[in-house]
Amino acid sequence: MALKVYNTLSRQKEDFVTNQPGRVALYVCGPNLYDPCHVGHAFSYIVFDTAKRYLRFRGYQVRHVQNFTDIEDRIINKALEQKTTIQAIGEVYIQRFLDEMDALNIERADAYPRATGVIPQIIEITQTLIAKGFAYAMDGDVFFRVRQFAGYGRLSHRSLDEMQAGARIQVDERKADPMDFALWKASKPGEPAWDSPWGKGRPGWHIECSAMNWAEHGAQIDIHGGGHDVIFPHHENEIAQSEAFTGKAPFARYWMHNALLRLSGDTSAEDKMSRHAGNTLWIKDALARHGSDAIRLYLLSTHYRTPLAWIDADVDATARSLERWRTALKDAGATQAVAGDNALVQLAAQTHEKFITAMDDDFGTPQAIAALHDLAREINRARDGGATPAMLAPAQTTLRELASILGLTFAEKQAELLQAAPFIELLIATRRDLRAAKQYALADKIRQDLAQLGVVLEDTPQGTTWKAER
RNA sequence: GGCGCCGUGGCCAAGUGGCAAGGCAAGGGUCUGCAAAAUCCUCACCGGCGGUCCGAAUCCGCCCGGCGCCUCCA
Structure with a gap:
């Protein structure tokens, strides 16, 4: 009897075998910090939280890393709109996110790296990719050369030739291949920017996850999780970047993707x-x-x-x-x-x-x-x-x-009413006496009145119990 | 155009070759002063057509309907 995990890469359930016996390096794609999270996010995080709890139950030691993407077009736009900084925007949504995760009884990750916290790693990876011929710089931008990476498309099961790159967006003419994607973007005036070998700029859209994985877990991880919508291009690109950079494969042994909520x-x-x-x-x-x-x-x-x-x-x-x-x-x-x-x-x-x-x-x-x-x-x-x-x-x-x-707590609503408990007990005792005297009208009134206050009485052969209305 | 997913009782949802899990709702009991809770019983042949097989919801083909990705997205 062994754990089997469905791997998006192979499209099959596979026996679960980790890189290091007894240990699981888990990375789950976190939110973009430009808005609060919806229940679709909650679904994904609950799925991986449950998987994590189960893995631990099965004896694994799990190290869980989840990113915050705190630099991205929409965050920048929002900061400009609200005349504030991306840091300020990020802080607001990170705090709200953590509060909501707590409320959903989703265990905290072991680390929450942020994209802006791994800029040096991003630059190092990008430089190495250029040196290895997997990337090229153009006017302050750096693009990943998709055709240079043999396994490109393996995760999403598509071939470069079949994809209609730019079917709905305009393709940057300077790209060697339409599917090439940005590792580094030259910044426009007024945007947050970091110094780099290619001038002032900021990370592209996918590189941060490769950098954070490398920084937190090393070259290879066991499980990489996220929503089904992030398989392409995000995870496909992550594989390309990470494996091209480290030279080690697989970057992640198991790719788990939850279906989407409608x-x-x-x-x-x-x-x-x-x-x-x-x-x-x-x-x-x-x-x-x-x-x-x-x-x-x-x-x-x-x-x-x-x-x-x-x-x-x-x-x-x-x-x-x-x-x-x-x-x-x-x-x-x-x-x-x-x-x-x-x-x-x-x-x-x-x-x-x-x-x-x-x-x-x-x-x-x-x-x-x-x-x-x-x-x-x-x-x-x-x-x-x-x-x-x-x-x-x-x-x-x-x-x-x-x-x-499954993360269920059965948290007692009673707790909120704890202070009232002695009084509720007193009313129950009074009602018991009334019932003994067959004063049912009064007894029922007590029960009804308590119900109005959210306290439900239940008569059992062993006596009367109460609970808070759910 | 390419790559995928889904269609099971009133509703939600497992099962993926051998007599269709579970939950909610509904009807009928038990218990109870009443109520509530709990519990018991009842309730499906698996979108349609064709094929493979001793045998299919489960495999193959076609059709109908719903959805996702190919662009930021959990």
């Missing part, structure tokens, strides 16, 4: 979520409506390589299913688990196996989730059947542990 727009058609198309749902707004657990479980209910459309009503449905898991975990940890071999303990072990089998198959979260649903149901059934908390505990531990790999 969003129903004003028109009937569902379109890819995209910032420049204005077809977006900001992470902030999604969180306000749904909460982290529901968002994660919803997005992970579909396999990461299958496109999905964000539908609010469906996220709500996922949130409802999550309630059953919360119920299953009720009072978990309240008692010491008993080492028994009841059916529930066996099922917990089976669930563990199923979860691993599912996740080993290219991170098969949908089936992993199904296994957890089965376990949650059995826990609830056992409780209904009179199982003691100690008997439930082992299965609850398993459920919580496996769910945490």
Whole structure:
């Protein structure tokens, strides 16, 4: 039994073997800092966060690097518009990004290099590429010579001759080949610029990731991740630059790309979520409506390589299913688990196996989730059947542990109401007395009034419990 | 024009050669003073046509419909 990962390069699931045993060098393409992030970004980062958690669960030590692209045309334009600097723009969006990642329970990366932080490396790589004949300078610009790199097109599976370069953009006449791309761009007046052997300028569009990988991970990494839309040209170009520069291949052993999220727009058609198309749902707004657990479980209910459309009503449905898991975990940890071999303990072990089998198959979260649903149901059934908390505990531990790999926290809404707890308990006690005296009208009024305040009472044979409305 | 993806019950979504996971919704039970929660039962032959095979949702061909990349993009 071994982990298999789908590799965009080979278009197949491959056995997962790392460069160094037990260690994974992971790089995930981060955001361009010209706007806030939308749930499409969240999807990608949740996918790789889950993969990372699972890899660690499987015993790997993972070093995760994610970039911030903080120099780019739109950022420059935005800075000019707002009469501020690209640094200031970057800071605002980086802080917001980190806050949102935290809110989504996405673990922080081990390093967040920025494009503007690796200018010396970018210049060094560019110089070396020129020296090796892979690049050429023209009037302060430097272009990568695509035809010089034999494997160009391998990742996106296209050949240079079949691509219609410049079909929709004007091709720079000075390029040796229309597909050649800029490593370094001469700066225009008023733009941020750095000194270079080719004059004042700034990095091109793809070089920063090669530089950051080299700086943080070295010549070769294990997994390079990103959205499906970034396969070409971004990742194709990264391979060309990095491998031409280091002379080592493969640059990345596994290329993982998540499918893209769509969003129903004003028109009937569902379109890819995209910032420049204005077809977006900001992470902030999604969180306000749904909460982290529901968002994660919803997005992970579909396999990461299958496109999905964000539908609010469906996220709500996922949130409802999550309630059953919360119920299953009720009072978990309240008692010491008993080492028994009841059916529930066996099922917990089976669930563990199923979860691993599912996740080993290219991170098969949908089936992993199904296994957890089965376990949650059995826990609830056992409780209904009179199982003691100690008997439930082992299965609850398993459920919580496996769910945490999906990044679910089951954060108690109760926490917000903690201060009110003694008073809620008092009302429950009063209501209990009223019910004992068959004063049901008053008892029901207490329950209704509490419900108005977001506190839900549930009567059980063991007494009345309360929870915050989700 | 090139390279790809998708079409499974009312909705979402697994499965990719051997009697169709899971969730939501719906209907009917159990429990309960009521309510809620939980749980039980019921609910599909897999876009269409043709082919391969003992056997196909699963492989091949064609068609219909939806979508992505080829340009910045998670």
